Amino acid sequence: MSTNVGLWRDVDSRGWRLDIDLLAEPVDSDVQELLAAVRAQVEAAGVQVASIASRR
Numbered sequence: 001m002s003t004n005v006g007l008w009r010d011v012d013s014r015g016w017r018l019d020i021d022l023l024a025e026p027v028d029s030d031v032q033e034l035l036a037a038v039r040a041q042v043e044a045a046g047v048q049v050a051s052i053a054s055r056r
Helices: 028-044
Strands: 003-009 016-022
Touching: 016 028
Parallel strands: none
Antiparallel strands: 003 016
16 A cells, blocks of 8 residues: 655644545555554654544
């Protein structure tokens, strides 16, 4: 599965946004594994995950 991952900082709110774009049709289990891995790494860096939005 190919993905693009972007981490953006909003200059007004000073909040962070993590974008994950899936470049192929993934299997749902692949998506869940990817989200869990990304969330774990983001939280390990000290950033709290407030929500996760999914779009396909």
